[in-house]
Amino acid sequence: MLLALSTLVFIHFCALVTPGPDFFIVSQTAISRSRTQAMCVVLGITVAVLLWAFFALMGLNYIFEKFVWFKHVMLVLGGIYLCWLGFQLLKSAFSKQKINSPIVEVELPKSHFKFFMKGLLTNLSNPKAVIYFGSVFSMFLANPQLDHMHAVLLLIVGVETLIWFVFVAFIFSLPSFKTAYQRAAKWIDGISGGLFTAFGSYLIINK
Numbered sequence: 642m643l644l645a646l647s648t649l650v651f652i653h654f655c656a657l658v659t660p661g662p663d664f665f666i667v668s669q670t671a672i673s674r675s676r677t678q679a680m681c682v683v684l685g686i687t688v689a690v691l692l693w694a695f696f697a698l699m700g701l702n703y704i705f706e707k708f709v710w711f712k713h714v715m716l717v718l719g720g721i722y723l724c725w726l727g728f729q730l731l732k733s734a735f736s737k738q739k740i741n742s743p744i745v746e747v748e749l750p751k752s753h754f755k756f757f758m759k760g761l762l763t764n765l766s767n768p769k770a771v772i773y774f775g776s777v778f779s780m781f782l783a784n785p786q787l788d789h790m791h792a793v794l795l796l797i798v799g800v801e802t803l804i805w806f807v808f809v810a811f812i813f814s815l816p817s818f819k820t821a822y823q824r825a826a827k828w829i830d831g832i833s834g835g836l837f838t839a840f841g842s843y844l845i846i847n848k
Contacts, residue, residue, distance in 0.1 A: 646790070646797065653798055656773050657805045662723055662837060666763045667806050669730070669833050670756065671813035672821075679810035681753045683803065685760025690802045692765070693774040694795050722766040723841030730834030735827075768843075 663686050671679035704711060764770055812818070 646793070649794065650797060650801065653801050654805070656769065657802060659769070661769045662726075662763050662767045663760075663769075663806065664809060665833050665836055666726070666759065667809050668813040669830070670759075671810045672818050673830070676810060676814035678753065678756045679814055680807065681756035682760035682763075683806040683810055685757040685762075686764045686806055687760075687799055687803045688757075689761045689764035690770070691795060691799045693770050694798050697774045698791055698795075717845055718766065720766075720768075720841040720843070720845035722762060723837050724845070725841075726763065727834045727836070727838030727841060730830045730837060732834075735831075 667679055667682050667686070670682050
């Protein structure tokens with residue numbers, strides 16, 4: 642049992658540190674806005690991860706196997722949302738270029754709740770989350786040794802996700818990163834927007 646839990650900790654950590662939409666939205670918010678708003682995004686991502694883990698406990702993998710179209714619909718909707726995020730960042734990048742001012746703020750929601758929802762929706766539309774919780778995570782649920790450890794599994798993925806992205810938010814909200822962002826805001830937003838658009842387009846085309 643201890644080996645299975647240790648393996649889960651390692652695999653989930655590998656999934657977290659692989660750059661994807663979650664990493665980019667946390668780092669971009671931390672570097673362009675504030676640490677507090679980035680933490681709201683982190684909370685949204687953590688809640689979404691717990692929801693995915695709960696869905697996996699309820700038989701997400703079985704649903705995907707029996708209703709393949711449902712998985713395709715989720716991927717397409719996720720792709721559309723990621724493309725929308727990318728469009729917002731690209732629009733912000735081009736606005737900075739026209740105004741030629743490095744200190745114009747990114748046009749992101751201002752309320753903490755909206756930042757929380759941005760994190761929640763970004764993770765729910767994250768293709769990594771769909772694949773990971775629909776397949777890899779479900780493998781652990783099939784282990785008889787973990788039949789009575791489901792609450793522990795939820796705690797592990799939730800705490801590990803929170804710790805990692807709090808670390809990311811803290812690092813990217815440091816003054817040195819913010820200074821660098823002010824000097825290259827349009828390039829950072831443009832690259833981030835391009836990555837989000839690429840993620841979304843790939844999902845829609847290759848569902």
